[in-house]
Amino acid sequence: QQQVKQSPQSLIVQKGGISIINCAYENTAFDYFPWYQQFPGKGPALLIAIRPDVSEKKEGRFTISFNKSAKQFSLHIMDSQPGDSATYFCAANNNQAGTALIFGKGTTLSVSS
Amino acid sequence: DTGVSQDPRHKITKRGQNVTFRCDPISEHNRLYWYRQTLGQGPEFLTYFQNEAQLEKSRLLSDRFSAERPKGSFSTLEIQRTEQGDSAMYLCASSFRQPMNTEAFFGQGTRLTVV
Numbered sequence: 001q002q003q004v005k006q007s008p009q010s011l012i013v014q015k016g017g018i019s020i021i022n023c024a025y026e027n028t029a030f031d032y033f034p035w036y037q038q039f040p041g042k043g044p045a046l047l048i049a050i051r052p053d054v055s056e057k058k059e060g061r062f063t064i065s066f067n068k069s070a071k072q073f074s075l076h077i078m079d080s081q082p083g084d085s086a087t088y089f090c091a092a093n094n095n096q097a098g099t100a101l102i103f104g105k106g107t108t109l110s111v112s113s
Numbered sequence: 114d115t116g117v118s119q120d121p122r123h124k125i126t127k128r129g130q131n132v133t134f135r136c137d138p139i140s141e142h143n144r145l146y147w148y149r150q151t152l153g154q155g156p157e158f159l160t161y162f163q164n165e166a167q168l169e170k171s172r173l174l175s176d177r178f179s180a181e182r183p184k185g186s187f188s189t190l191e192i193q194r195t196e197q198g199d200s201a202m203y204l205c206a207s208s209f210r211q212p213m214n215t216e217a218f219f220g221q222g223t224r225l226t227v228v
Contacts, residue, residue: 006155034216043117043204043219044156089155098210100146100169101217103155 003027006090006104013111019077021107023090026071032095033066035075036103038087047088048075051095080111117220119205125226126195133191134223138207145188146217147180148204149173156204156219162188163210195227 005024013019025033034049050057050064050073057064063076077084087108091101118137126132138145143164148156159178160170164185174180177195182188192199202224208217 036219041221043206043221045219046216049216091155098144098163098168100158100161101156102158103148105155106153 003102004090004092004104006107008107009105010108011110013077013080013109015080015082015111015113017080017111019075019080019084019109019111021075021088021090021109022072023074023092023104024070024072025092027092027094028071029094029097030092033064033073033090033092034101035062035064036089036091038089038106044089077109080109082111082113085109085111117205117207117218119203119220119223121223122221123224123226125228128197128227129194131191131193132195132225133189134203134205134225136188136190136205136207136220138187138205139218140186142207142209142218143185144208144210144217145182146206146208147188147190148206150202150204150222151200159190192225195225197227200225200227 035047036044037047038044048059048062061078066073087106089106090104093099093101120135146161147159150156159174162182177193180190202222204222206217206219209215
């Protein structure tokens with residue numbers, strides 16, 4: 001059972017455009033929703049994270065939108081740059097209970113210049 | 114502290130051989146996680162420790178896999194009688210739990226190729 005479903009699998013965006021990646025989760029006990037960025041040959045690095053008591057969190061060009069009733073959350077990258085080209089993973093866990101992060105399958109983003 | 118360190122970065126082994134990977138977490142972190150990542154997939158949880166106690170093991174962790182964290186600091190992951198299906202990136206992550214988990218930091222991984 002895949003607990004975190006991510007889409008699309010790949011995305012091509014022009015420089016300056018908006019990149020949008022979506023995730024849906026099933027476990028209502030999840031209370032922590034991070035996005036990780038991974039470059040080839042590197043480990044994933046935390047980009048931004050949200051908890052379900054807020055509907056949106058913004059850090060620079062990166063925004064998470066969270067819809068608790070729909071059990072969905074998304075990553076928006078504004079003014080996408082070639083340096084944003086990477087694989088992005090959504091994840092979720094029950095942070096209060098201390099469970100491990102469950103990851104989506106990833107989205108490969110290519111930003112064309 | 115330079116972050117989570119994993120060794121080796123790459124390992125090529127023949128089918129049937131045993132391999133061992135090491136992870137050194139961020140020093141003050143009491144949680145340590147092992148994940149496996151195959152090409153085009155997200156990291157899949159294998160097991161995690163709080164201090165030296167192994168608290169959870171995934172169904173993915175067959176009896177050929179064993180992990181230890183003997184003194185609550187570094188951890189090792191051993192795969193016995195490797196199979197070609199074990200070829201993957203093995204990622205280690207660490208975090209601090211007091212009482213909630215802080216951000217999980219990942220190492221650069223050990224890429225295992227079984228030939």
